[in-house]
Amino acid sequence: MTARPCRSVLYIPGSKERALEKARGLATDGIIFDLEDAVAPEEKPAARKLLAQVLTDWDFGRRMRIVRINGFDTEWGRADADAMDEAIARGARIDAILVPKVNRAADLDAVADAVPGADLWAMMETCAGMLNAAEIAAHPRLKGMVMGTNDLAKELNSRFRPDRLPMQTGLGLCLLAGRAHGVTLIDGVYNAFKDEDGLRFECEQGRDMGFDGKTLIHPAQLDIANAAFAPSEAELTLARRQIAAFDEVMAQGGGVAVVDGKIVENLHIVTARATLAKADAIAAMAE
Numbered sequence: 320m321t322a323r324p325c326r327s328v329l330y331i332p333g334s335k336e337r338a339l340e341k342a343r344g345l346a347t348d349g350i351i352f353d354l355e356d357a358v359a360p361e362e363k364p365a366a367r368k369l370l371a372q373v374l375t376d377w378d379f380g381r382r383m384r385i386v387r388i389n390g391f392d393t394e395w396g397r398a399d400a401d402a403m404d405e406a407i408a409r410g411a412r413i414d415a416i417l418v419p420k421v422n423r424a425a426d427l428d429a430v431a432d433a434v435p436g437a438d439l440w441a442m443m444e445t446c447a448g449m450l451n452a453a454e455i456a457a458h459p460r461l462k463g464m465v466m467g468t469n470d471l472a473k474e475l476n477s478r479f480r481p482d483r484l485p486m487q488t489g490l491g492l493c494l495l496a497g498r499a500h501g502v503t504l505i506d507g508v509y510n511a512f513k514d515e516d517g518l519r520f521e522c523e524q525g526r527d528m529g530f531d532g533k534t535l536i537h538p539a540q541l542d543i544a545n546a547a548f549a550p551s552e553a554e555l556t557l558a559r560r561q562i563a564a565f566d567e568v569m570a571q572g573g574g575v576a577v578v579d580g581k582i583v584e585n586l587h588i589v590t591a592r593a594t595l596a597k598a599d600a601i602a603a604m605a606e
């Protein structure tokens with residue numbers, strides 16, 4: 320679990336200046352400034368230039384800034400990375416470069432060299448990438464993994480199902496790998512951006528699985544993701560009660576408390592404290 324909130328991470332096409340401007344007033348924890356699939360080939364050079372300028376000159380507050388570049392196996396990837404490196408040298412704040420379709424850890428090396436001033440995040444969206452999730456998560460510059468469930472479904476030849484059964488193995492491998500290496504884990508997008516109930520269900524499922532947040536494609540999806548990935552009032556109350564009960568037992572020389580008929584040990588207190596820290600971090604986002 321990361322202390323920095325990543326409940327909502329909104330994709331914005333790097334070519335859409337109006338949407339980029341709008342993002343500065345949106346309740347999103349992070350923004351993925353996209354140069355890859357959301358930008359048409361003929362618009363890519365102009366989008367790259369616009370993003371470099373916007374990230375240098377505009378204030379996006381506490382929102383995490385992530386730039387998704389094109390792959391280095393395309394004609395645009397290297398120029399995207401160079402433009403972001405130059406922007407950082409000019410004072411742009413870019414928290415991470417998101418590398419698409421990462422198949423193995425070595426795919427990250429060239430981007431790491433090209434942009435030394437930013438963390439790397441990986442799109443996990445190919446079958447090879449998911450099978451190699453452990454070595455990718457172990458890359459020394461890797462700080463985040465984003466699930467690319469559209470590309471994964473395409474490669475798997477799977478159908479979209481509300482329970483995402485065909486995705487579970489791949490998502491689970493990424494969760495195991497990411498948690499083993501302390502990497503932030505963000506779930507994939509929900510394409511039907513007007514379907515609130517479907518989005519809520521998928522956010523709850525992603526939260527239950529252990530994801531830190533969800534990638535989104537439209538501002539209308541923000542409130543649902545922010546609510547689903549934040550600790551609820553009931554979770555906060557329970558965390559405080561667990562800590563109080565455990566402190567009391569410890570003071571008497573014991574090591575196991577009981578709250579609501581369930582045991583509370585030191586490991587549960589670690590989770591309880593992380594829950595409270597997450598709520599504090601979310602509150603700080605709104606300041």
Ligand SMILES: CC(C)(COP(=O)(O)OP(=O)(O)OC[C@H]1O[C@@H](n2cnc3c(N)ncnc32)[C@H](O)[C@@H]1OP(=O)(O)O)[C@@H](O)C(=O)NCCC(=O)NCCSC(=O)C[C@H](O)C(=O)O
Nearest residue numbers: 330331332337338341356357444467468469470536537538
């Ligand atoms: C899906 C959209 C094309 C819909 O656009 P549009 O019809 O313009 O929506 P609205 O008219 O409802 O927009 C209302 C206002 O909201 C702003 N807006 C819309 N989308 C965004 C956004 N993403 N960020 C910020 N602001 C946004 C509009 O500008 C309107 O503002 P105003 O003028 O003030 O009224 C569109 O939402 C869109 O393009 N979404 C992003 C799509 C995208 O990024 N796709 C790529 C990422 S998904 C992916 O690749 C996943 C992965 O790789 C995988 O494999 O799964």
Ligand SMILES: [Mg+2]
Nearest residue numbers: 444467469470
């Ligand atoms: Mg994709």
